[in-house]
Structure formats: C-alpha cells, structure tokens
Amino acid sequence: MTKPIHAILIGAGNRGAQCYAPYAIAHPDELKFVAVAEPITERRKTFAEQHLIPEEMQFESWEPLLDKPALGDVALICTQDWQHTAPAVAAMRAGYHILLEKPMANKLEECKQLLQVSQETKRQMRICHVLRYTPHFQKMRELVQSGVLGQIVQVDHRENVSFWHMAHSYVRGNWHNREQSSPMILAKCCHDLDILPWVLGQKPNKLASVGSLMHFKQENAPEGAPQRCLDGCPAAETCPYYAPHLYQDMAPFWNSIAETSTGFSRWAAHQYTENPEMIKALSWVVPPLKQMTDYTGWPLTVLTQQPTPESILEALKNGPYGRCVYHCDNDVVDHQVVMMQFEDHASVTLTMHGHSHYEYRSTRIEGSHGRLLAEFGNGGSWIHLDEHRTDWHKEFDTSAELGEGHGGGDFRLVASFLQSVRDKAYEESLQGAREALESHLLAFAAEESRLDGKFIEQEWWS
Ligand SMILES: NC(=O)c1ccc[n+]([C@@H]2O[C@H](COP(=O)([O-])OP(=O)(O)OC[C@H]3O[C@@H](n4cnc5c(N)ncnc54)[C@H](O)[C@@H]3O)[C@@H](O)[C@H]2O)c1
Known part of the structure; x- marks a missing residue:
C-alpha cells in the first residue's frame, strides 16, 4: 500500500468539499486531508468530521494555516474567483504544490504573478481545467x-x-x-x-x-413581478425562471440529464420530471433510481448546507436564489x-x-x-x-x-495531480501552468x- 499524500483544503465549499475531496474517501491510500480552512462553521465541521481532522487543524481562514510550516505536500485552493491569488501565493511560498481552481485569478496581472511564483518556488500549480x-x-x-x-x-x-x-x-x-x-x-x-x-x-x-x-434585466420582468418569486408573482405558472420550479420540482435539472443521456438513464430522468411518484415507488425495487429520488447535490447545496424541503423553502424565502431574475444586481x-x-x-x-x-x-x-x-x-x-x-x-x-x-474530469484531475506530485514532474507541470495562463x-x-x-x-x- 502506498503512503497517501497529505493535503490541506482551503475553502470547503462546493468544489473543494464536494467535488475533489471525496477522492480522499474513495482512495485513502492516495490522499489524506490533514487540515482545513473554512470560515463557515457548518462546512468546516462537516468536512473535519468526514476526513477525521482534529480540532487544532481546523481554521477559520487560510492565513493562520498558511503561516505554519507546511503540514503536507499539497494544498487545494477552492475559494471564490477573487480569493485565489493570496492563498495560492502563500501556499506555494510555504512549500505546498497547489491544485488551484479556475480561473487562476480574476485579474490579468495576478494570473501572471501566480505563474511567476510557481517558477520561483518550483512548486507545481495545477489549474482545475477539468475538461x-x-x-x-x-x-x-x-x-x-x-x-x-x-x-x-x-x-x-x-x-x-x-x-x-x-x-x-x-x-x-x-x-x-x-x-x-x-x-x-x-x-x-x-x-x-x-x-x-x-x-x-x-x-x-x-x-x-x-x-x-x-x-x-429589469425591463424584461413580467408585469407586476415582485422582488422575490414567492411574494405572489403573477408569472408563477409561466416564468421558466420561477425559483420553486427550478429548486423544488427540479424538472429542468433532470431534463438536462435526460436530454444528454441514453437508455435507462434517459428514460428514468424523463419519467422523473413527468411522474415523480412512479419513479419514487420504483426506486424501492431499482435502487440506482435513488440517485434521483434522494438527490440533494448541486445546485441545492448552494442554497443550503443540508437540503431538505424545509431548508430549501427557507432559502427561497430569504436567500439570493429566491430573487426574481429580472430584479437582481x-x-x-x-x-x-x-x-x-x-x-x-x-x-x-x-x-x-x-x-x-x-x-x-x-x-x-x-x-x-x-x-x-x-x-x-x-x-x-x-x-x-x-x-x-x-x-x-x-x-x-x-x-x-x-x-x-x-x-x-474532477476525479481524473485529482489523480493526475497526485501522480505528478509523486513523480516530481515539475517541468511538465510548468508547461501545463503556462498553457493555463x-x-x-x-x-x-x-x-x-x-x-x-x-x-x-x-x-x-x-
Ligand atoms: N473547475 C470547474 O469546472 C469549476 C466549476 C465551478 C466552479 N469553479 C470555481 O471553483 C471556485 C469555488 O467555487 P465553489 O462553487 O466551490 O464556491 P463556494 O462558495 O461553494 O466555495 C468557496 C468556499 O471558500 C470559503 N472561503 C471564503 N473565504 C475563505 C477564507 N478566507 N479562507 C478559507 N476559505 C474561505 C467559502 O466560505 C466557501 O465555503 C470558484 O473560483 C469557481 O469559479 C470551478
């Protein structure tokens, strides 16, 4: 059994915690998270529980974590677009090879700076160009x-x-x-x-x-549309963007899956949009259908940490995803x-x-x-x-x-990054970073x- 590469995660949100980190659960011999930085307590705690990270290795932000000598070999940086450069630079300077979400930065000069720091420190900078x-x-x-x-x-x-x-x-x-x-x-x-x-x-x-x-834009709003969909929108039955249609029925989401799949998946996803009760009943005898009937993944996890009918309703009443699309900023x-x-x-x-x-x-x-x-x-x-x-x-x-x-692409990217760290393939990775730039x-x-x-x-x- 190989020794797992030790990693830290910066930003335990959708990409970090839900798309890349599950690789460590699926392949514990390859990857182990030893620390996490995440300001949202529930996300930080959930991640720490899933990856058995002790209390003293849980941080509310990346700065105190990256002030320490490197705790592992790699850092996954999965904060929002405008929050990539500072932790990425600090992580490379602290000695980590980094897996950095795209876009590498949202400012041209910062993108160039990142490549420069990777060259100076000879740390790998792999951008998450998953395709x-x-x-x-x-x-x-x-x-x-x-x-x-x-x-x-x-x-x-x-x-x-x-x-x-x-x-x-x-x-x-x-x-x-x-x-x-x-x-x-x-x-x-x-x-x-x-x-x-x-x-x-x-x-x-x-x-x-x-x-x-x-x-x-405002000028395209249906007549009388309020600021939030649930505040009595007169277009509730006709507007394709009506939030409960997108997040409670999820029909457009499953239609997208159906339209691009074949065979049984196509049939099941179509049926689920038209006759959810039948698919729910069938899922007792065809367990793979539970992937659909019990689905609580993206985009629901962006609305609420633990998607339930109640928490989704609450998010639509008070959060940004319940706003009328014609009255946003x-x-x-x-x-x-x-x-x-x-x-x-x-x-x-x-x-x-x-x-x-x-x-x-x-x-x-x-x-x-x-x-x-x-x-x-x-x-x-x-x-x-x-x-x-x-x-x-x-x-x-x-x-x-x-x-x-x-x-x-998500898991194969992580696998390839870990392999290049094990192989110490810095020159090859530098070429990849240049192409990303x-x-x-x-x-x-x-x-x-x-x-x-x-x-x-x-x-x-x-
Ligand atoms: N590769 C892809 O195909 C792909 C797909 C979607 C998104 N993205 C990119 O991934 C990045 C993350 O997107 P997301 O959807 O996971 O966002 P997210 O908001 O779900 O996650 C970002 C996390 O960073 C945390 N954070 C904020 N400040 C922090 C700090 N100081 N220290 C540590 N953590 C901090 C936030 O609390 C949040 O949990 C974005 O740059 C996005 O553009 C890439």
Missing part, C-alpha cells in the same frame, strides 16, 4: 491529432449554458457580477479557451468578440461569441450563451478529409466521425459514469475586444 481530463475531450484530441480529418479548416464550439444554470450561477448566484467575480468569458469559458488549442494542437493568432447582457453577459483565426488559418468560433434548453457543450470540426461532431453533457457524451472519401462513419460513446463530476489571457483579450469593439492580435497574449 482536459475527461474521456470525451481526450478522445477528441486523439482523433484530431491522428490526422483523420485532414487539414482543420473550421471549428464551431458551443458552450450551451442552460437557462436554469445561467439563472442560478450568473444572475442570482456567485458569478453574477464582473468586478466581484469574473467576466463570464473567463468564469465559464477559460475551460473552452484551454481545450480548443489543446485539441487542435495550435494556437490562435487573432480574435474578436461580441456579446452583451440582453435578457436578465447582475451585469455579466448572457451571450458572447469569440471569433478566432488559428496559426494554420483555421477559423474557429466559440459561442457561449445562457439560454440553452439543456446544458451541454457541442463541437463541430470540419476538415479537408472529414468531419467531427460531438456533444458533451451532464448525462452523457458522444463523438461522431465521418470520412469524406469513403463515407466511413464511426461513433464513440465518451460518457463517464452517471454521477462522475464534469464527465469524469494562455487560456486566461485569451479570455481577457476576448473581453477587451468585446468592450472595445476591436480585433486583438497574438502579441497581446503571447
């Missing part, structure tokens, strides 16, 4: 790089944010404001701006971007397109919008010798390949197991282009 670790995008990259498509001429990649996820995270939630969190193109699409050059094996040399906030865009020319002259578009009926990314790659079509969703994913001359057609199911976060620079460039209405050339980000 790189999914079977889906790894297969796509392998196919493109095999040359089967010939010369890549045009790429159309879409990040279709569902209407309910947009309302949840980018209108009512944590990423609603550019200054307080990040511009949408950085928050949501630094993943895509990382994946596209990685899949294509080449970089963009110029870009331009357009986009705006069109819909989630949001300013991030709800649609944006980035148009890029790559080194080989391929034209590439990245479209992000927050009005999709269900949540998925789609990719279309047109080459001189073939075409690739792909969808990556919460319920499953696929890639189809067609060769021009032979009309040869091949389908790949790239789905991860249902319930694996980000199409399997490049994706962020592209996002900042796209935002500048959107605001200033101009093309931006490669010198800006290289």
Whole structure:
C-alpha cells in the first residue's frame, strides 16, 4: 500500500468539499486531508468530521494555516474567483504544490504573478481545467491529432449554458457580477479557451468578440413581478425562471440529464420530471433510481448546507436564489461569441450563451478529409466521425459514469495531480501552468475586444 499524500483544503465549499475531496474517501491510500480552512462553521465541521481532522487543524481562514510550516505536500485552493491569488501565493511560498481552481485569478496581472511564483518556488500549480481530463475531450484530441480529418479548416464550439444554470450561477448566484467575480468569458469559458488549442494542437493568432447582457434585466420582468418569486408573482405558472420550479420540482435539472443521456438513464430522468411518484415507488425495487429520488447535490447545496424541503423553502424565502431574475444586481453577459483565426488559418468560433434548453457543450470540426461532431453533457457524451472519401462513419460513446463530476474530469484531475506530485514532474507541470495562463489571457483579450469593439492580435497574449 502506498503512503497517501497529505493535503490541506482551503475553502470547503462546493468544489473543494464536494467535488475533489471525496477522492480522499474513495482512495485513502492516495490522499489524506490533514487540515482545513473554512470560515463557515457548518462546512468546516462537516468536512473535519468526514476526513477525521482534529480540532487544532481546523481554521477559520487560510492565513493562520498558511503561516505554519507546511503540514503536507499539497494544498487545494477552492475559494471564490477573487480569493485565489493570496492563498495560492502563500501556499506555494510555504512549500505546498497547489491544485488551484479556475480561473487562476480574476485579474490579468495576478494570473501572471501566480505563474511567476510557481517558477520561483518550483512548486507545481495545477489549474482545475477539468475538461482536459475527461474521456470525451481526450478522445477528441486523439482523433484530431491522428490526422483523420485532414487539414482543420473550421471549428464551431458551443458552450450551451442552460437557462436554469445561467439563472442560478450568473444572475442570482456567485458569478453574477464582473468586478466581484469574473467576466463570464473567463468564469465559464477559460475551460473552452484551454481545450480548443489543446485539441487542435495550435494556437490562435487573432480574435474578436461580441456579446452583451440582453435578457436578465429589469425591463424584461413580467408585469407586476415582485422582488422575490414567492411574494405572489403573477408569472408563477409561466416564468421558466420561477425559483420553486427550478429548486423544488427540479424538472429542468433532470431534463438536462435526460436530454444528454441514453437508455435507462434517459428514460428514468424523463419519467422523473413527468411522474415523480412512479419513479419514487420504483426506486424501492431499482435502487440506482435513488440517485434521483434522494438527490440533494448541486445546485441545492448552494442554497443550503443540508437540503431538505424545509431548508430549501427557507432559502427561497430569504436567500439570493429566491430573487426574481429580472430584479437582481447582475451585469455579466448572457451571450458572447469569440471569433478566432488559428496559426494554420483555421477559423474557429466559440459561442457561449445562457439560454440553452439543456446544458451541454457541442463541437463541430470540419476538415479537408472529414468531419467531427460531438456533444458533451451532464448525462452523457458522444463523438461522431465521418470520412469524406469513403463515407466511413464511426461513433464513440465518451460518457463517464452517471454521477462522475464534469464527465469524469474532477476525479481524473485529482489523480493526475497526485501522480505528478509523486513523480516530481515539475517541468511538465510548468508547461501545463503556462498553457493555463494562455487560456486566461485569451479570455481577457476576448473581453477587451468585446468592450472595445476591436480585433486583438497574438502579441497581446503571447
Ligand atoms: N473547475 C470547474 O469546472 C469549476 C466549476 C465551478 C466552479 N469553479 C470555481 O471553483 C471556485 C469555488 O467555487 P465553489 O462553487 O466551490 O464556491 P463556494 O462558495 O461553494 O466555495 C468557496 C468556499 O471558500 C470559503 N472561503 C471564503 N473565504 C475563505 C477564507 N478566507 N479562507 C478559507 N476559505 C474561505 C467559502 O466560505 C466557501 O465555503 C470558484 O473560483 C469557481 O469559479 C470551478
């Protein structure tokens, strides 16, 4: 049995405690948390209980924890976007290799500073670009790089944010404001701006971007809509963003799973939205259905620590997620397109919008010798390949197991990070950190282009 790598967690919220830390429970021989910093008492205590962390290793904030000599080898930094740089710098200086949530920082200069500190301290800085670790995008990259498509001429990649996820995270939630969190193109699409050059094996040399906030504004509110959905909204039966519809019925959430899955999962998720009582009854004889009927995961855990019908109702009455989407203080865009020319002259578009009926990314790659079509969703994913001359057609199911976060990317990222720490693969990781920085620079460039209405050339980000 190998000795587990000792880790500290900074920020025991959704990503830290619920997406990455469960890796330590599933693989105790690889990872063990020895300390946690988290200001919210209930989160800190719950995490400490789950990972058997003694009282003296529980901290209310990262500063006193990082003032100590390193307690382990790695630090997971999973605070909010604007709170990444200070703990990341302190952790690397204290001697930890870091797994740092994306975006690495929400300010351009801070992103550069982080890479510099990683170089100075020779500490690994792995950015949580989870898509790189999914079977889906790894297969796509392998196919493109095999040359089967010939010369890549045009790429159309879409990040279709569902209407309910947009309302949840980018209108009512944590990423609603550019200054307080990040511009949408950085928050949501630094993943895509990382994946596209990685899949294509080449970089963009110029870009331009357009986009705006069109819909989630006061002027689009239904007549008479109050500040909060539960305060007698006249559009309760018709508004797609009506909070009890999103968080009590959860129909749009399960529809998204259904639309992107196949077989039994597809059938069950559809039925659950239409006939929940039948699925609840069936779950007694088909236990996997309890994943649905007993579901208390994201996004409910963002509303309340322990989701129950009572705590959800309380959150809708008093918390930010019960607000009318037309009466929030949001300013991030709800649609944006980035148009890029790559080194080989391929034209590439990245479209992000927050009005999709269900949540998925789609990719279309047109080459001189073939075409690739792909969808990556919460319920499953696929890639189809067609060769021009032979009309040869091949389908790949790239789905991860249902319930694996980000199409399997979350756990595979942690596994890869731990492996590179064990291997002391610093140079390789530095290359990864540089590429992560490049994706962020592209996002900042796209935002500048959107605001200033101009093309931006490669010198800006290289
Ligand atoms: N990789 C991905 O695909 C992905 C997906 C979603 C979110 N994210 C990113 O992950 C990060 C965290 O998002 P989240 O949804 O988990 O947020 P969250 O709010 O659930 O978690 C952040 C936690 O940090 C804690 N915190 C605040 N101040 C602290 C301090 N001084 N010391 C220690 N902890 C402190 C908060 O109390 C909270 O529990 C964000 O930057 C977000 O953009 C990444």
